[in-house]
Amino acid sequence: MVISQILKQIGFETEHANNGKEAVDKTKTNEYDIIFMDIQMPVMDGYEATRQIRQVNNKTPIIALSAGVMAKDIDKSIEAGMDMHIAKPIVYAEMNQVLVKYFDVEMKE
Numbered sequence: 001m002v003i004s005q006i007l008k009q010i011g012f013e014t015e016h017a018n019n020g021k022e023a024v025d026k027t028k029t030n031e032y033d034i035i036f037m038d039i040q041m042p043v044m045d046g047y048e049a050t051r052q053i054r055q056v057n058n059k060t061p062i063i064a065l066s067a068g069v070m071a072k073d074i075d076k077s078i079e080a081g082m083d084m085h086i087a088k089p090i091v092y093a094e095m096n097q098v099l100v101k102y103f104d105v106e107m108k109e
Helices: 002-010 020-029 046-054 071-080 092-103
Strands: 035-038 062-066 084-087
Touching: 002 092, 020 035, 020 046, 035 046, 046 062, 046 071, 062 071, 071 084, 084 092
Parallel strands: 035 062, 062 084
Antiparallel strands: none
């Protein structure tokens, strides 16, 4: 929800999935410029949701969101098919890095 607020302030439209299965289902019927994937979700975790999305979509960037930020956590996200891994709670510099990399947009502090 925090990321949705940040993105809306910059001018992005956002959608929210309540669980991993819903995220997978949404990607089957909609195109997204980027997906922020929470690792800890009910029904289907972010790793499995990413693996399923990657079976049909390899181009949309998927950014992992997790309180786990050790090397093993980041590696697990990348192995699942995510493009980047940022910390929760959201760290300004990490979120800004994502926006600059994929949209050439910077957040205002």
